[in-house]
Structures are given as structure tokens and as C-alpha cells.
Amino acid sequence: MGQFKDQGVAFKGFAICAFVVVILAGIKTASPIVVPFVLSVFIAVICNPMISWLTRHKVPRGLAVLVLMLFIVLMGLWLASIVGTSINEFSKQLPFYQDQLTAQFSWIVDELRALNIQISKEQLLAYFDPGIALSMTTNMLSGVGSVMANLFLIILTVVFLLFESNGFSRKMHVALDDPGMRLQQIDRFLHSVNQYMVIKTLVSLGTGFIVGLGLYIIGVDYALLWGVIAFLFNYIPNIGSIIAAIPAVLLAFVQIGPGAASAVALLYLSTNAIMGNVVEPRYMGRGLGLSTLVVFLSLIFWGWLLGSVGMLLSVPLTMIVKIALESSQGGRWLAVLVGDDIAEEQDEPQTCLHIEENEK
Numbered sequence: 001m002g003q004f005k006d007q008g009v010a011f012k013g014f015a016i017c018a019f020v021v022v023i024l025a026g027i028k029t030a031s032p033i034v035v036p037f038v039l040s041v042f043i044a045v046i047c048n049p050m051i052s053w054l055t056r057h058k059v060p061r062g063l064a065v066l067v068l069m070l071f072i073v074l075m076g077l078w079l080a081s082i083v084g085t086s087i088n089e090f091s092k093q094l095p096f097y098q099d100q101l102t103a104q105f106s107w108i109v110d111e112l113r114a115l116n117i118q119i120s121k122e123q124l125l126a127y128f129d130p131g132i133a134l135s136m137t138t139n140m141l142s143g144v145g146s147v148m149a150n151l152f153l154i155i156l157t158v159v160f161l162l163f164e165s166n167g168f169s170r171k172m173h174v175a176l177d178d179p180g181m182r183l184q185q186i187d188r189f190l191h192s193v194n195q196y197m198v199i200k201t202l203v204s205l206g207t208g209f210i211v212g213l214g215l216y217i218i219g220v221d222y223a224l225l226w227g228v229i230a231f232l233f234n235y236i237p238n239i240g241s242i243i244a245a246i247p248a249v250l251l252a253f254v255q256i257g258p259g260a261a262s263a264v265a266l267l268y269l270s271t272n273a274i275m276g277n278v279v280e281p282r283y284m285g286r287g288l289g290l291s292t293l294v295v296f297l298s299l300i301f302w303g304w305l306l307g308s309v310g311m312l313l314s315v316p317l318t319m320i321v322k323i324a325l326e327s328s329q330g331g332r333w334l335a336v337l338v339g340d341d342i343a344e345e346q347d348e349p350q351t352c353l354h355i356e357e358n359e360k
Helices: 002-029 031-056 061-114 121-127 130-176 179-218 223-233 240-255 258-284 292-306 308-312 314-326 332-338 342-347 351-359
Strands: none
Touching: 002 031, 002 292, 031 061, 031 130, 031 179, 031 292, 031 308, 061 130, 061 223, 061 240, 179 223, 179 240, 179 258, 179 314, 223 240, 240 258, 292 308, 292 314, 308 314, 314 332
């Protein structure tokens, strides 16, 4: 009897794994449709608090959605035109920057030889190609830009989502058909996801603005482009700021010199230290942390599944999974495993409650 039971458990586990693989394969195959929808959902989640604020101040919901979407489209088109021009100019200058950076490596090799460290320039470039770090930025933004080609579809989806968002929570209660057991968990889950996305977006906007302004003052080319990259990559904690800083530091090193490169590195380091360790925990709570290993693995996984947009939204997507696990009794142990610190998880077992305490 026990043998049949063990076989049943093994078969159930195998069936679940096969079920997950089939779902992931379907999502990857349908990524041209899934990616714009995922992006629309995140934009709608970010815009929903503003729509709620306007409706509380007696503005009709339809008018509020229309005004907000018009503002977002105009700002998006203006920013896309400026960033697109910067990307085109940067792409044209990329071979020149690569040659200049390779020449700077010759100086580094000479300095190492003065310290009795024998290494050839070819050997150094074989292990580290500076062109990869520079071209990676344009490739990433080109992937995001290809998704934004479906701007009309994305905006329409966002509009419909915002119109439907008012009754989404009630629909979830009815769909689960268990309001007595799941009512608070559903509300906490929706509230936590909304709060996380809004706060993370505001912190990322602040990071991008400070970085862009600082690079403009230092005199680095394409300061607006690097500010936008800092905004996007700030959604990826720990390693996102490093990835965003590398091309800007290399460009400052080539364009101005080692002193400017050090100043740019200090700008990124201080900005991310203040925003990531002071501002963000103050409003978001410590319990939203993820393990550095989980951040790296989620970057690889979501990037493989959804492309460039998946890489940029890898941590928000993983955070939604983590919040959902925290909101369920059976999945809380897995949320602890993907968390940043066991002590913090034990002190604050539910992220959403900590957010509500911060609001008070």
C-alpha cells in the first residue's frame, strides 16, 4: 500500500513538472503577444493609484484615464524621440569608442608592466572585450524599442485594464468562491503588488533623474540616455546598477579621462547607496528583499522567457510571485527561501503588513 502511495506522489510531482514545462513553452512561443500584455499590466498597475486619486477628487473615471493616458503618450513620444536620436548617434560612434577604449587598455598594460605584471594587450582583450559592454546597452534598448512598436496596442490594453481595475478585487473574491478564507489574503496581495510597483517606479525615476543630471554636469555625452538606462535597470537590484554604470563609466573614461570615470563611478555608487539603502527601505520595508542569487537567476530566467522586457521586469515579476507565496499559507516557506535575510523574514513574515505599517 505504501509503495503505491509513493508511486502516486512521484507521479503527481512528475505531472506538475511536465505541466510547468508545457506552460513555459507556450509562453515563450506566444511571447510576441505575452510581452506587450505583461508590459500593459505593469503600466496599468503603476497608473491605477493616480486614477483612484483623481476619482476620489470628483473627476470622472473616463476623463481621468483619458487625461493620464494622453500625458503618458506625449511624454513617452518626447522621451522616445530624444533617446532614439541618442541611441542612433551612439551606435554610429560605437566603433570609435571601442578603438579609443582599446588604446586606453594599452596604457593599462604599460602600467602593469611597470609593476612587474606581465600581460599582453591581446590577452587582456581576450578576457575582457570593452565593446561588449558598450554594445550591450544599445542591444537592450533596441529590444525594448521593438516592443514599444506596439504602442497603440499597449495603450489600448492599459485603458481597458484601468476601466476594469475598479472591480478586479471583487471579481477575484467571486472567482475563488471562498471569501471567508481568502478575503484578507487577496486584498493584501493586490495592495502589496500595487504598492511595490508604484514605490519602485518612483525610486527608479529619482535614480534616473539624479544620474542623468550628474552626468550632464560632469560633461559625459548622452546624459539623458544614461539616465533612462539607470531608471530602467534600477528595477533590477544589486546587479542592475552595476550593469547600468559600466557603459557610462567606460564612455567617461574614453571621452574625458580617468578622473571623470572615477567621478561617474562615485555618482552611481552614492546614488544607488542612498536610494537603495535609505529611501527605498524607508517606504517599501525591508521584507521586500530578494536573495542576490534569486535576482541573478530571475534575470536569466525571465530574460530567456520574455526577452529584453523580461530582463527589465525580472525582479518585479519575481516579487509578485514572492508576494503571492507570502499571501498563501502553503507557499510561505518558499517565500522565505527566496528572501534576502532569514532574520528579516522571521521578524516581518508578511510584506504587505509591513507596507501598511509604513503608510500609517
